[in-house]
Amino acid sequence: MLIDTHTHLYDARYNDDRDAIIARAREAGVEQFVTIGCDLATSESAVALADRYPFVHASIGVHPHEVKHIQDGWYHEFRRLAKSNKVVAYGEIGLDYHYNHSSPKEQRERFREQIQLARELRLPVIIHTREAQDDTIAILKDERASEIGGVFHCFSGDARLAKDALDLGFYLSFSGILTFQNASALREIARTAPLDRVLIETDCPYLTPVPHRGKRNEPAFVTHVATQLAAIRSDEAGMSPEKVALATTRNAKRLFKIA
Template sequence: MLIDSHCHLDRLKAAPDQTSLQSIMDNAKAQGVDYLLCVNVRQQGFEQMRDKVAQFDNVFLSSGVHPLDVKDGLDVEQIRRFACDPKVVAIGETGLDYFYADETKILQQQCFEQQIALAVDVNKPLIVHTRDAREDTIAMLKNGGADKVSGVLHCFTETWEMAKAAIDLGFYISVSGIVTFKNAGELRSVIRKVPKDRLLVETDSPYLAPVPHRGKENQPAYVRDVAEFVAELRGENYQDLADYTSENFFNLFKDAAKIIGR
């Protein structure tokens, strides 16, 4: 079993309709990808995302607002209502991004704080995006009591010190196709150190296609390439890595485990 722990099926240009999306899902299945987590980034896009993947029993959902999409503010109660959907297993993608939007730093912090509080209230883990905001991200997770629900720092590109701080809070570290890029030496050294019981793999599709698919639109099938690369990087057997990252997924996203009766 292999799980794409973070993707955006509703944003795939290669899947504008149900027939093409079915083809994308078939490609993933052919590569051993049994389950996927389709992650919400825009509040007003949740229902469209949910409806697009409704036919797929192996696709879980999240509800939240990305830090680059908070300029219109946040309707926490609407996110709470979305989170009541039986397929929603997490709150997010939320977090802080000072690299692309330093000018909205204060607003990002306010929205992140609200979504942390919501996650704790509804008892669902957090999906966290963080870039150039190491200290604030960890501090806000600590102060907000995020250790009560845990979560994941997705598409991780930061330092071992940050990874360790998140792991100490009970969080997981998810690695994307970035780890296969030529300039990812520092990230590779971090991923070698992440404990087996805290590692996840993802595509973040349609973004960041791994080698050897660079230049193409990313898709969930390519999580196999990420997993194979990470297994070799860590000196592990591919199937072992696929198995333990899948187990980690269900340990984190407990509502997903309940849905499939694990």
């Protein structure tokens, strides 16, 4: 059984067949899902979906692209949403200097605020970082994020970032990027990362894995991530997709405190 630890199930691209794509995932062996908030509205949608399905969990928070939109009262609303026992994490939060949809200065300020709120709520953090490695790690250290733990989602950084994240006690989550032809360096990181610190995800509807490139991603495709991770680590005794599924499911349940 598998857990897709990073989905956007509320996305409008699923409006016509959401129940069907969830059913396909369940048939493929995906037993639980975490659907991720990126601003207040999507956090509310994530919690509403989690309330609808017993096997769906939610995270709340504001993506670095969206922090420029934070208004008075948003953090109060996140505190309200966090009262739901279906909320298992705070995120995705972090820094993204590739697009700078929000200014780097505002990203850093809001990142600190949201780590502080996650610590108050005692929720692990889901980290998005792109071209911002040094600042991301520095802020996580400054704000003592290791006390609540978390995961670097859709990990696509280099070996130094992987080491920094693991040294903080964080998990690394691998997505369909592992199947991309040009991801040899990432596959090497996935090969050597401690198996008890690895999660898998789709980040659906984005980042569709091979062999479905060009199509809308969906949670059932997390099976391809598990299969690829097992193939990458095939030199380990007894490695199989089933072992990857068992390990990553156990890790997800430990991080997110889900049964």
